Amino acid sequence: MKDDRFWDPEISTAGRDKIRQVQLDCLKDTLKHCYENNAFYKKRIDDAGINPDRFNDLKDIAKLPFTSKDDLRDNYPFGLFCTPLNSVVRVHSSSGTTGNPTVVGYTKEDLEIWAHVLARIMYDAGVREYDVVHISHTFGMFTGGFGFLDAAEKLGALVVPISGGN
Incomplete structure (x- = not known):
């Protein structure tokens, strides 16, 4: 029976472990996508010593390099896009x-x-x-x-x- 209290019951009622797994899976997908599709991010990730295939814990997020406003401006307009224009x-x-x-x-x-x-x-x-x-x-x-x-x-x-x- 559908629970009409929630738009997406699977996510809205998920336990902490499930939420953390979804977060980790999404983060890994994003990291790998950026690594494979943008030279700027590939270099940043390599320089941080991160292997996207071995990113297996949400705590590893602390190792990720920041993207600054200057990075955005220096790569204006589309240099940080990770998808074809x-x-x-x-x-x-x-x-x-x-x-x-x-x-x-x-x-x-x-x-x-x-x-x-x-x-x-x-x-x-x-x-x-x-x-x-x-x-x-x-x-x-x-x-x-x-x-x-x-x-x-x-x-x-x-x-x-x-x-x-x-």
Whole structure:
């Protein structure tokens, strides 16, 4: 019998061990993808002495090198993308008021995952298809408004995207 209290009962009701395993699996997939698809990240991961095939504990996250704002700017606009540009379906950018703009690209799969995750959060918090959801985030440089819009639409709610600013 389906548990209607949760959008994704398998994840929303998972125990701590299951959650940690999902986190580790996703992190390993991301690490391997970055390593295999971007020279910048491959060098960073190699320089940190990390072998993506031997990354087997969430505690190993402390060994991962940070990506700084300068890294993003120095590799502007698409140098840190880990997917071919023709698979990117949405790009968001900062204004660049303090340097090169910061660019973030999303594939169709990225957007689907983002909408699913936020739909799960909203559903588990009580949002349903008969609700009206006011999205007050801006739809300019801050990308969060789009995630909530897509999630609320995925739930079938009536969406009212009204915000101040851009």
